[in-house]
Amino acid sequence: xxxxxxxxxxxxxxxxxxxxxxxxxxxxxxxxxxxxxxxxxxxxxxxxxxxxxxxxxxxxxxxxxxxxxxxxxxxxxxxxxxxxxxxxxxxxxxxxxxxxxxxxxxxxxxxxxxxxxxxxxxxxxxxxxxxxxxxxxxxxxxxxxxxxxxxxxxxxxxxxxxxxxxxxxxxxxxxxxxxxxxxxxxxxxxxxxxxxxxxxxxxxxxxxxxxxxxxxxx
Amino acid sequence: xxxxxxxxxxxxxxxxxxxxxxxxxxxxxxxxxxxxxxxxxxxxxxxxxxxxxxxxxxxxxxxxxxxxxxxxxxxxxxxxxxxxxxxxxxxxxxxxxxxxxxxxxxxxxxxxxxxxxxxxxxxxxxxxxxxxxxxxxxxxxxxxxxxxxxxxxxxxxxxxxxxxxxxxxxxxxxxxxxxxxxxxxxxxxxxxxxxxxxxxxxxxxxxxxxxxxxxxxx
Numbered sequence: 001x002x003x004x005x006x007x008x009x010x011x012x013x014x015x016x017x018x019x020x021x022x023x024x025x026x027x028x029x030x031x032x033x034x035x036x037x038x039x040x041x042x043x044x045x046x047x048x049x050x051x052x053x054x055x056x057x058x059x060x061x062x063x064x065x066x067x068x069x070x071x072x073x074x075x076x077x078x079x080x081x082x083x084x085x086x087x088x089x090x091x092x093x094x095x096x097x098x099x100x101x102x103x104x105x106x107x108x109x110x111x112x113x114x115x116x117x118x119x120x121x122x123x124x125x126x127x128x129x130x131x132x133x134x135x136x137x138x139x140x141x142x143x144x145x146x147x148x149x150x151x152x153x154x155x156x157x158x159x160x161x162x163x164x165x166x167x168x169x170x171x172x173x174x175x176x177x178x179x180x181x182x183x184x185x186x187x188x189x190x191x192x193x194x195x196x197x198x199x200x201x202x203x204x205x206x207x208x209x210x211x212x213x214x215x216x217x218x
Numbered sequence: 219x220x221x222x223x224x225x226x227x228x229x230x231x232x233x234x235x236x237x238x239x240x241x242x243x244x245x246x247x248x249x250x251x252x253x254x255x256x257x258x259x260x261x262x263x264x265x266x267x268x269x270x271x272x273x274x275x276x277x278x279x280x281x282x283x284x285x286x287x288x289x290x291x292x293x294x295x296x297x298x299x300x301x302x303x304x305x306x307x308x309x310x311x312x313x314x315x316x317x318x319x320x321x322x323x324x325x326x327x328x329x330x331x332x333x334x335x336x337x338x339x340x341x342x343x344x345x346x347x348x349x350x351x352x353x354x355x356x357x358x359x360x361x362x363x364x365x366x367x368x369x370x371x372x373x374x375x376x377x378x379x380x381x382x383x384x385x386x387x388x389x390x391x392x393x394x395x396x397x398x399x400x401x402x403x404x405x406x407x408x409x410x411x412x413x414x415x416x417x418x419x420x421x422x423x424x425x426x427x428x429x430x431x432x433x434x435x436x
Contacts, residue, residue: 057353059361086346089353113339120338121331127345128304134352135275135307141359142396143277178360 001049012118024108030095039090042082044105048074051099065178068133080106151215164206219267230336242326248313257308260300262323266292269317283396286351298324369433382424
């Protein structure tokens with residue numbers, strides 16, 4: 001994919017800046033399940049060409065919660081967190097599907113951004129967008145009961161995957177939502193008795209989409 | 219206070235940009251307890267000259283949780299959220315103390331930022347810093363038990379106020395932490411039986427700082 005599609009402000013960059021981005025970008029392939037980035041390293045900006053990445057945090061005890069996902073045409077800033085002094089947190093990124101990406105070295109990007117108001121402002125917009133994701137998450141964690149959050153998660157998964165039969169374990173759901181596996185299993189069993197889902201080994205089938213949706217909207 | 223102290227990159231702005239910021243800034247005074255900003259309005263950037271502001275979100279049911287605080291020399295971006303399309307969330311701001319501030323109209327700031335890489339990059343740093351605050355908060359909410367969070371909150375309050383006798387209600391604490399008042403009261407009573415605090419009408423005295431600190435570090 002052409003690198004310019006990631007930057008709506010491409011035409012506001014000068015030739016040298018465009019060339020620096022183009023020539024420094026490296027093609028990378030990540031296998032499904034691969035750990036791509038952990039806090040501390042500063043591998044560069046990830047531009048997703050195809051596939052799906054997951055950005056999450058991990059507690060000291062190893063529990064996880066998903067912050068946001070990155071799809072085709074998304075750009076990940078926090079894998080280049082050394083670009084900004086004030087990014088004082090760690091995000092972990094792994095591939096949820098086989099993923100192709102372009103990688104722009106942090107130092108190349110930072111140098112262009114230092115002098116280019118269009119690129120700096122665009123970076124601002126990308127960060128504001130992630131900030132919005134995280135604020136939505138706080139809203140969910142703080143004020144929404146777990147049954148509503150889980151119903152919302154399942155419907156969103158079905159939408160992302162384009163199928164009502166989800167291949168996902170209860171543990172994986174727990175890692176997305178920041179809850180222990182047992183809590184997920186208990187709620188899924190309750191959903192099953194209510195006819196909203198059908199559970200079988202390794203899959204969760206959404207049996208009554210409307211009922212699940214009604215739950216999220218209560 | 220001179221407006222240049224808020225911008226470490228002041229010398230990288232040209233004379234016109236400096237003048238636009240200086241002449242457009244309006245002095246404002248906010249009384250303790252005053253509601254300054256709610257989602258939807260776009261009053262401009264708030265530069266705190268003295269005093270203390272609180273930035274928080276409010277649930278549909280009216281429950282609150284503090285995102286971060288703003289002190290002398292801090293700048294608030296989200297009161298000018300219309301500057302950036304991608305800011306898709308509402309933050310409420312109120313004065314925790316009598317506060318003097320400078321207000322820069324959103325449109326003035328946005329126009330300068332559009333052309334000034336230094337200002338755009340500085341704005342990026344400010345946003346990254348708030349982002350770090352919010353990521354810390356998620357970490358607290360998700361993985362820390364309420365007793366540790368409350369101990370941490372009380373010690374932080376004592377530090378901010380410069381006294382071990384805190385004039386704060388249980389309801390106010392609940393609004394900072396996103397918990398119902400009853401939960402706060404119950405835990406404070408437990409702290410009292412453990413000799414960590416002394417409760418009386420309208421005040422909470424930190425009686426054993428070391429013991430509270432030990433609790434947060436467990």
